[in-house]
Amino acid sequence: MINRGKGPWPSGNSEIAVKNWFISRVEDGLEESEREPVANLCLDVVTQMSKGFRITSDYLFPESVLDRLAIIADEICEGRPVQYILGSVHFMGLDLDVKEGVLIPRPETEQLVNALINTLDSEFDGQILDIGTGSGCIALSLKKNLRRAKLNAIDVCGDALAIAIDNAQKLNLDIAFSKCDILSDLPISTYDVVVSNPPYISPNELSSLEKRVRDFEPSKALFVEKHPLEFYKRITEICLGNTLKTGGVLAFECHKGYALDVKELIANSEGFEKVELIVDLQGVNRHVIAINKLN
Ligand SMILES: C[S@@+](CC[C@H](N)C(=O)[O-])C[C@H]1O[C@@H](n2cnc3c(N)ncnc32)[C@H](O)[C@@H]1O
Secondary structure: OOOOOOOOOOOOHHHHHHHHHHHOOOOOOOOOHHHHHHHHHHHHHHOOOHHHHHHHHOOOOOOOHHHHHHHHHHHHHOOHHHHHHHHHEOOOOOOEEEOOOOOOOOOOHHHHHHHHHOOOOOOOEEEEEEEEOOHHHHHHHHHHHOOOOEEEEEEEHHHHHHHHHHHHHOOOOEEEEEOOOOOOOOOOOOEEEEEEEOOOHHHHHHHOOOHHHHHHHOHHHHHHHOOOHHHHHHHHHHHHHHHEEEEEEEEEEOOOOOOHHHHHHHHOOOOOOEEEEEEOOOOOOEEEEEEEOOO
């Protein structure tokens, strides 16, 4: 049986009537500032048309589309992230598939990718390792922009890898994926760039997380078991072992409360130079990039 949405229904089938209705339907699930952008996104996805096209063609929403929007609005009010409901997310101009089991890529991670693209030459043809690839967002967008680079991506989670592999196939981007627990295994090669957005949230921060993060996103992608810096320590150590070449770039995304500690950790290891802290679009310390001067 087809799952039908619940009323109340919009006053008409025009763009404005449907959008206002949808915004009122998601009031209990979204902050005010989120409602209009989410409504625009949902209307675009369910109609598979842009807003401009709908308006200029006097598009009228059919009942089947209103049913689908009503179901989406109900799920949003239950707290499910809209990216999981729609099954996709825009990242660095790419449409990536996402579902429960993989972290939803965040806008600040686009900034990390852009910082790396700006650090590397557009003709860069070295080896890049993405640790904890999740949806594959970092590796895929680097490959899209640095076509000659050789991309390797690892994750401990099989479900995440399966989604990343599907995304790479859909986008026709060549990435070598493998399953690896970075806390116990060693990457098999030596790289020119190591990038990671690892888990960094302490379990005692659980209650301060938004419900949609806490209840829906994979705990393996969010939480550390011991110390918030455990992944940063381990990755920095293995980079200085044999994983990152001399002159190679290490790039991290960090918890806003620990980015300064990550910078100090890297600087104090005495194996790196040009250790740079990057502030994100929200004005918080978010990324650290450094160059390996050892090996
Ligand atoms: C914060 S998410 C980042 C996902 C993606 N790179 C992004 O930026 O959206 C951390 C990722 O690390 C993976 N992970 C957790 N523990 C790991 C481990 N011990 N070894 C390798 N990957 C791990 C998780 O499965 C998750 O995909």
